[in-house]
Amino acid sequence: MATIKCLFACLLLAAACAPALAAHAPHSKPEVQVGIVLFEGVQIIDFAGPYEVFGNAGFGVTTVSHDGKPVTTAMGLKVTPDAAFDAAPAFDVLLVPGGDVEDAERDPEVLAFVRKHAQTSRRVLSVCTGSFILAGAGLLDGLKATTFTPRIDQFAKRYPKVDVIKDVRWADNGRIVTSAGLSSGLDAALHVVDSLRGTGQARTVAMRLEYDWKPEGGFVRSRMADRYWPKALEAAVEWPQDMAIRTDISLGDEREWRTVYIITSATPAAELLQRIAKGMQGMPGWSRQPGTYRWTSEQDGRQVGLSFDTTPEAEAKTYRLELRVDTKDA
Amino acid sequence: MATIKCLFACLLLAAACAPALAAHAPHSKPEVQVGIVLFEGVQIIDFAGPYEVFGNAGFGVTTVSHDGKPVTTAMGLKVTPDAAFDAAPAFDVLLVPGGDVEDAERDPEVLAFVRKHAQTSRRVLSVCTGSFILAGAGLLDGLKATTFTPRIDQFAKRYPKVDVIKDVRWADNGRIVTSAGLSSGLDAALHVVDSLRGTGQARTVAMRLEYDWKPEGGFVRSRMADRYWPKALEAAVEWPQDMAIRTDISLGDEREWRTVYIITSATPAAELLQRIAKGMQGMPGWSRQPGTYRWTSEQDGRQVGLSFDTTPEAEAKTYRLELRVDTKDA
Numbered sequence: 001m002a003t004i005k006c007l008f009a010c011l012l013l014a015a016a017c018a019p020a021l022a023a024h025a026p027h028s029k030p031e032v033q034v035g036i037v038l039f040e041g042v043q044i045i046d047f048a049g050p051y052e053v054f055g056n057a058g059f060g061v062t063t064v065s066h067d068g069k070p071v072t073t074a075m076g077l078k079v080t081p082d083a084a085f086d087a088a089p090a091f092d093v094l095l096v097p098g099g100d101v102e103d104a105e106r107d108p109e110v111l112a113f114v115r116k117h118a119q120t121s122r123r124v125l126s127v128c129t130g131s132f133i134l135a136g137a138g139l140l141d142g143l144k145a146t147t148f149t150p151r152i153d154q155f156a157k158r159y160p161k162v163d164v165i166k167d168v169r170w171a172d173n174g175r176i177v178t179s180a181g182l183s184s185g186l187d188a189a190l191h192v193v194d195s196l197r198g199t200g201q202a203r204t205v206a207m208r209l210e211y212d213w214k215p216e217g218g219f220v221r222s223r224m225a226d227r228y229w230p231k232a233l234e235a236a237v238e239w240p241q242d243m244a245i246r247t248d249i250s251l252g253d254e255r256e257w258r259t260v261y262i263i264t265s266a267t268p269a270a271e272l273l274q275r276i277a278k279g280m281q282g283m284p285g286w287s288r289q290p291g292t293y294r295w296t297s298e299q300d301g302r303q304v305g306l307s308f309d310t311t312p313e314a315e316a317k318t319y320r321l322e323l324r325v326d327t328k329d330a
Numbered sequence: 331m332a333t334i335k336c337l338f339a340c341l342l343l344a345a346a347c348a349p350a351l352a353a354h355a356p357h358s359k360p361e362v363q364v365g366i367v368l369f370e371g372v373q374i375i376d377f378a379g380p381y382e383v384f385g386n387a388g389f390g391v392t393t394v395s396h397d398g399k400p401v402t403t404a405m406g407l408k409v410t411p412d413a414a415f416d417a418a419p420a421f422d423v424l425l426v427p428g429g430d431v432e433d434a435e436r437d438p439e440v441l442a443f444v445r446k447h448a449q450t451s452r453r454v455l456s457v458c459t460g461s462f463i464l465a466g467a468g469l470l471d472g473l474k475a476t477t478f479t480p481r482i483d484q485f486a487k488r489y490p491k492v493d494v495i496k497d498v499r500w501a502d503n504g505r506i507v508t509s510a511g512l513s514s515g516l517d518a519a520l521h522v523v524d525s526l527r528g529t530g531q532a533r534t535v536a537m538r539l540e541y542d543w544k545p546e547g548g549f550v551r552s553r554m555a556d557r558y559w560p561k562a563l564e565a566a567v568e569w570p571q572d573m574a575i576r577t578d579i580s581l582g583d584e585r586e587w588r589t590v591y592i593i594t595s596a597t598p599a600a601e602l603l604q605r606i607a608k609g610m611q612g613m614p615g616w617s618r619q620p621g622t623y624r625w626t627s628e629q630d631g632r633q634v635g636l637s638f639d640t641t642p643e644a645e646a647k648t649y650r651l652e653l654r655v656d657t658k659d660a
Binding site for chain 2: 078211221251
């Protein structure tokens with residue numbers, strides 16, 4: 001009686017402290033089994049967010065890696081997988097997180113495992129740069145896919161057979177889903193629950209997680225105004241050899257973006273601006289506003305402005321370099 | 331040169347694949363050190379979400395536990411802490427996640443560790459039911475605090491010296507911050523970055539995580555309409571001994587809430603409704619609408635309705651029990 005009451009109370013409140021749920025739930029074996037691929041340098045939230053979502057949906061979750069030995073995530077957390085690749089059971093959902101994927105996307109064992117399990121899984125979900133692994137396995141050829149915003153261009157260049165899209169939080173091809181960066185994995189995992197169990201169930205899980213899920217998509221990082229940033233500029237500027245740089249602030253919205261760096265270099269601020277200006281000469285479509293470090297261009301039917309400015313800091317050889325992107329309807 | 335360009339590109343795009351950042355960053359030792367307390371049954375997202383936030387803020391993160399031995403999280407993930415309690419360094423931020431805290435909130439070693447480090451940390455942050463541990467350590471006496479929505483009432487009852495508040499995503503007492511459930515930890519961790527580094531930095535980190543952070547608070551689970559649910563009813567109903575129950579759907583918004591259970595029991599649906607009605611007789615303030623399983627009351631200046639209904643399922647002895655809460659301005 002006490003057990004039933006406790007269970008009822010838990011469920012009633014959508015509490016679902018997961019272990020209590022697992023202990024009392026009438027279905028002892030979860031109907032949906034999820035496999036999560038782990039590798040050295042995996043990003044924590046990329047697998048931990050979806051793990052939490054799938055666990056709260058009542059799915060069984062198994063972490064797997066090449067040899068089943070402990071894995072160190074991209075930020076140092078040490079995780080021990082449940083199984084090695086060759087001991088992994090069949091999965092209904094295969095999750096491929098991102099992080100430092102440079103090795104994983106070329107690792108024949110990882111690619112073979114992903115290819116094999118993608119054939120039998122009902123859903124395959126990549127999070128963040130995990131899409132590089134799916135693409136490396138040839139699973140995204142001819143499909144719409146997305147990835148971590150700062151690596152979208154590189155993704156499109158490296159995997160030209162993939163139809164890379166920029167303006168979504170996740171891209172669903174029916175069976176294969178790719179999400180944008182990091183926290184997007186939470187939303188994409190809820191979308192997978194939605195596709196397997198219905199929107200009501202997915203929203204129920206989101207409520208348990210106290211998460212403001214937007215079934216229709218939600219926040220899309222790649223729509224922000226820094227999409228107009230001429231990325232080729234970075235390679236076109238002759239940066240000082242001794243330059244140390246750190247980001248102070250980088251934020252904005254869909255219309256404006258502002259990034260402030262703290263630069264330390266023997267090269268004075270004025271000269272750095274001149275070097276940037278020289279680099280901007282090679283950027284097609286940008287016109288300089290005479291006597292300023294401001295350029296304008298027309299893109300997507302919008303007037304886009306790009307400005308550079310520096311401010312001295314108290315320390316010698318240190319200054320703030322500010323970049324601004326502003327847009328308005330043309 | 332290549333390194334500087336890569337770094338610049340990474341930072342420019344707010345990419346900050348964290349390991350790249352760590353490898354190139356001019357400050358080799360992070361200025362802010364975070365300690366995360368782990369224990370058996372810790373909830374994954376409670377520590378993994380803030381870990382991701384703090385790591386992307388450039389903070390150093392160290393996980394600690396009682397004996398430093400591997401810990402199994404509430405949903406099965408196995409994590410190896412960086413250090414045992416007695417080998418832990420001093421921290422600037424102490425993070426106390428939730429999960430299965432029934433043991434941890436009474437464990438003298440955990441409480442002593444949390445008490446000791448709370449004295450020297452600049453910020454102490456609990457996530458979800460982690461607030462039970464802070465309260466168990468006596469750190470929340472006289473302070474405003476919140477927790478996982480379904481456990482708020484229990485929290486207030488167990489720790490009467492705590493000023494428990496329900497309608498926030500996190501409660502900040504200047505040095506001690508408690509967050510609501512699970513995903514709220516992401517927001518509260520960003521709030522801690524905000525308090526130590528400014529809103530611009532916190533928003534920059536949120537952008538890196540592609541997360542739609544609301545500095546002013548955001549989604550508050552405990553404001554949803556199921557707050558009007560008479561929780562004492564669960565103990566007041568004589569539930570069938572053989573009843574198996576699982577939640578099908580439990581969702582809504584601030585005005586309405588709907589929960590559907592799948593009940594399996596030899597007790598027919600009609601009799602279960604009668605038992606619930608008998609239980610409702612003991613609930614103060616609720617008036618029955620004659621001839622129905624609907625009750626109404628006035629709460630917080632709103633008219634609140636509570637309805638029960640059942641629908642037969644295909645299987646014998648199985649039926650859906652639906653609970654609805656609806657509210658309107660009185």
